[in-house]
Amino acid sequence: MRKLVIGCAAGALIALSASSMALSPASVAAPGAASPQPTTQVGLASWYGEHHQGRPTANGELFDMNGLTAAHRDLPMGARVKVTNLVNKRSVTLRVNDRGPGIKSRIIDVAMAAAKSLGFLRAGVVPVQVEVVSLPRSASLLRPPAPPALVSGHPHN
Helix, strand or coil: HHHHHHHHHHHHHHHHHCCCCCHHHHHCCCCCCCCCCEEEEEEEEECEEEEECCCCCCCCCCCCCCCEEECCCCCCCCCCCEEEECCCCCEEEEEEEEECCCCCCCEEEEEEHHHHHHHHCCCCEEEEEEEEEEECCCCCCCCCCCCCCCEEEEEEC
16 A cells, blocks of 8 residues: 555656756755745655764764754755655755765655654655755855965965
C-alpha cells in the first residue's frame, strides 16, 4: 500500500513539475527588488543521518542529525525554507547549512529529525514543496560576484 501511495505521489509530482514554479537562483531577484520571481520548488526530498553525524557541513558547522537543517544546491547558507511533504501535508521550517543532494533527481536533503517530523523516515524519499521563508541579511538568491582581482598582492592597487 505504501509503495502505491508513493508511486501515485511520484506520478502527481511529475505532472505538477511541468506546471510548478521552480526556483531558479539566476532568475530570482534580491530581497527588496521590484517584482520578485517565484521562490518555490517541487521535487523529491531525501534525508541523511548517522553516517554524516559530526562531520563538517558546507558552512563549517558540524552536522547534527537531530537538528532541523537541510542541504540545498543553490540557496544561500542560513536561508530558511518551509518543506511540505506532499503525501501527508506535514510541514517543517529548516535552515540550509549544507550543499546537496548528490543525486540530481532530488531537490533537497533534510536531516533525520526533519524527515521524522515530515513523516518520511521509513520511506526515505518523498515528493515535497520547498518554499523560501527567509534569507540571511547579507544574502540574496543570486550568487555573489567574484572577489576583486589581486594586483601585487593587494586587493585595491
